[in-house]
Amino acid sequence: MSSWLFLIPLLPLVAAVINFLIGRWILRDSAQWIATLAVAASFILSIPVMLEIMADEQPLSQHLYTWIPAGDFDIPVTLFVDQLTAIMLLVVTGVGLLVHIYSIGYMHGDPGTYRFFSYLPLFVFSMLMLVMANNFLVLFVFWEAVGLCSFLLIGFWFRRRSAAAAAKKAFIVNRVGDFGFGIGILLIFVTYGTIEYAAVFDQVGDATQTTITVIALLLFTGAIGKSAQLPLFVWLPDAMEGPTPVSALIHAATMVTAGIFVMARAYPIVYESSDAMMVIAIIGAATAFIAATIAVTQYDIKKVVAYSTVSQLGFMAFALGTGAWIAAIFHLVTHAFFKGLLFLGAGSVIHGMHEEQDMRKMGGLKKYMPITYWTFLIGAAANAGIIPLAGFWSKDEIILGTWLYDHTVIMVVAFVTAFFTSLYMFRAVFMTFHGEERFDPEKVHPHESPKVMTIPLIVLAFFALTAGFMGFPPEDGWIHHFLIHSFPGLSLPDVAFSTIAVFAGISTLIALSGLYIQYLAYVKKSISPAGIAGLLGPLYKLAANRWYLDEIYDVLIVRPLVAFSMFLWRFVDAQVIDGTVNGVAALVTYTSSQWRRAQTGLIANYVVMIALGAVIIIGAFMLFGSNLFD
């Protein structure tokens, strides 16, 4: 199988290139089929890879070519698949395939379809190469490539001003993180003299503790940007300007989890530094909590799901930080399913509501779009952690991890966040599908989406229901035994069933209480959400305004930067640089106007000068010896 590995990323790339080159004139609508078939083929090819890994427990690798041969130092492009990568392969190609199919319906009639179906497989290609890289440089290249695809897809409707701005914001904010990530890779190279995973991991211990901490934190900087952690998560909610399938694939299931994936990939480095892990845990927990509080106050259905994503990514991050590595990846996988489902469901709602995203103008949609309702409900329940859905198992394991590894404060925060999770999820469900119809029936005629959109929903719902059993029984499931090979030196904790049961009970209780509160608030109307908001006063305002993060950035970063840029432009560029250039030019003009007098225009004079020069040079040569020109 390893000789066919290259086909998995290659096929989407070929599809992307074909669609990009001839999609506009020749393929038109058939572009979508090329892209979908390519991703489907990749998915099908990924299955035997997974089976082989499961059977052999040995990583596969295929050397493609040497990208940078420079003396002793060379960068090979080698595909590398171990257990972690194999799971990521299936997630990326599987969710990718479903999103492609969904997009066929969602993007129907859009004039830029060919472009969309060029960017989307390009993203799949980049993401696959990212997870299959075997060294940090190739990883970084495709890390940037997925960023580029994200930029292109967020700004897909680039004529819309907000979409263009959101794309720029995502790109720029990500660059902040990538800067640190790049420096981290440089530091790895400087420290270990190589950037290949295996070689680096073999000699992790050779470096000082401080160096390892710095490397780990720099790598995490990249993850902060890509995986939308505090303080750089501001781009992700804005990224909802892109088409909804993009949000589902890139900003929920795959790309944003790349940060988590990289941290897991760099496990031998991160694991060496307890300080770094502590920082990661704190940032992750803070992200999870803040995003969850914001999510409760949002009215845009996609924004709710987006903040939910940020919150869940925070969960994964602090799982990494606390040491629950496998739980983080487990949550990554389940999250890919149910968050992809939620986004696609939200997209279906938006599609059915004629591009309406405000939940205040929805309500009672249950009877208009039953499939969407049920699948969305399953996704929401999975996200909220209702037993026995996928989210329950993974999230519960993360919280269990905080306790197992003695992070009590984070455990408390996690429970609170889980409560908020349940709150915002069911708030979204009830506001959208239950209660009175708040839309204008004259203008809006809600309808169920076509089959091509609902089938992916059903498939994802199936996985959201069942994917959790990969990790059953907790801490001892199939996924744990499978992934443990990717984390050498890690052992599965031996947890008593009673402990698990207690945590499961608390989790379930919290989730159900959130459900009940929202049921009272939005279905029974016995609690007034506005009243509670008024009661909380400034706290509510804080959350509703997204903790004023954008405003803080504006004051702290954007305005000084603008002022500094103005200074650079008005003074440094216009005065100093232009002045220097113009001054040099003026000087040259003056000098040459003087020297011009030497140019008589008489060829005879020039010839005399040439001859004179030759005579002088030969004379000097004769006088000072032949070593003059050595």
Next chain:
Amino acid sequence: MDANLLSSYIFAVVVLNVLLGLMAYMTYFERKVMAAMQDRVGPNRTGPVGLLQPIADGIKLLTKEDIIPKHADRRIFLLAPLLSFVLAPVAAAVIPFGDSINVFGHEVNLYVADINVAALYFLAIGSMGVYGIILGGYASANRYSLLGGLRSAAQVISYEIILGLSLIGVFILSGSLSLVEIVSQQSETLNLGPLQLPNWFILSQPLAFVIFLIAAVAETNRAPFDLPEAETELIGGFHTEYSGFRFSFFFLAEYISMIIISLFAATIFLGGTDGPIRDGVWWLAIKAAIFLFFYIWLRTTVPRFRYDQLMGLAWKVLLPLVLINILLTGFIRLWGLGML
């Protein structure tokens, strides 16, 4: 001084004198042939059947008054015909008239010199021949002569390229520039199944041969390419102002050039002294005579080219053709050597 060098000198003297004699009777031959073609009698008063006519002509020219125009550039006016006359027979030095014969116990080579670059030498001497014409035309201080000289310069330079390039195919096949070597290669036999052919280069290079023939006519300023001296336009061209023995020098030079280029063509393309029975110098003479006849034949039948047609023919027709010929020959040669 070694004997070989001495025999070369002696042979050179012989060749030169034979050439001069031949040249004289070449004029007779030409006039007779033209007369026959134009349904006339031709010279028939001096001597039996007019055989003494060339000698009478010679005496007449030598005894005529030598006129130098008043505004002429005297030195060059005197130099130009000499230049033509001296350079013309020099090229004969490299033409092989046979292998060697035994005279009074000495081996005497039947060629003046076998130099490695014989063909190039021939072309070099040929290219010098234009000076006599162009300088003569210039020195006469006559517009017609000057125009003739200018035409001649352009014509000769153009056709020299064609002439040289047309030979390259032969050089590629023979692998040598030495005429002796080329002749000896042509005396081999080519077996094409039952057919036995002489390995003459006219058979392997027919296109080059035709082009060479055209270029040779132009190079010697003969009809239909006799534009330097076009009587109807230039009233005689570069030699308008020449008379007496100076004119005869130009005259002689032209005929010697014809003879030598005929010998050269016979050597390069028709196997030189190679013949079906008893190889020898007579075969060369017969072949050259055929060429000379062809010259006369052309003069009597083909009208003169217009000047732009002449240049167009060289640059737009013959040059591409000859380049194609070189390309094809090169490919075939490489293929024959197994390098393709």
Next chain:
Amino acid sequence: MAAEVLVFNLLSAVAIVAAAAMITMRNPIHSAIALVVTFVNVAAIFVMLRAEFLAAVQIIVYTGAVLVLILFVLMLVNQDDLPEFHGAKPLQQVFGFGLGIVLLIEIGAAILTRTVVAEPGPWDEQGIAQAGGHIQSIGQVLYSGYVLPIQATAFVLLLATIGALFLGRPDEDEEPTPTRRPVATISLAHTRGADDAPLPQLQAANVKHEAGDRDLIMARDADEFTSIPGEDDEQKERSE
């Protein structure tokens, strides 16, 4: 061998005298002839220096083509425009000769005081004979080590040809050569057009009486007494 030196000296002397003559001759055509003499002698020296091929090329290219072209151009140029040699700029003369003498002293000193040391190559008489002759040996060296320079040279020649064509093209603002007028005959004996109708412009001064009945009409150009129906009308229209 002394004879060799003698021949070399003789050839050199002729070459140098001819070269000196070239720069002192008033008439550029005489200069060109002197240069031909120099070049022919140089070619002969090339033969002495085992460069027969180069000698042939020297003759064919330099004397056979380049100098003929120069003569060609010299003859096209109006003789009255040729600048005089003497008396134009004495300073220039003095400076030129002075520089020449200084350079001669310098180079002479260099030749006499220094020796060139180099590794002798394989191409002596035997080596060349082994390769099959001068042409063969030159070909071997040329096409084994200098293929790229040959290509470059060929390219330069091509560019030069194109450049010369460009330089020699007729001026664009020049009137295009008029195509042949639709006149059928040029006759000195008849007024053209209608034979019987006399042409109005015909003056008595233009007509010469010849022997017999025929009159000669003296025309300054071929179209003077020719009326071309269509064209005359056009001209009239234009003037109106």
Next chain:
Amino acid sequence: MSELMPEHFMFLSAALFIIGMVGVLTRNNVLVIFMCVELMLTAVNISFVGFAWEFNQLTGQIFALFVIAIAAAEAVIGLGIIMALTRQRDTVDINQVRELRQ
């Protein structure tokens, strides 16, 4: 002086080169200057060929060959320029051509 020495051709080369240079410096006629340049090139060729002869090498001859080829190209262009010049300015006096000044 019993044998042909390198000094022979070196002096010949130098003499021709210097004569050519003096010609370039003293003559006014563009065409004569052009001929002088050709003479200088030939002088250099003599050196090339002479050294090739002295050291039993062929490289010198090959360089001379290239010089001749480039000289041919130069002649073509140079004469073209001179023809264009005479057509425009009706002169071949080098001192009449002062376009390079501006």
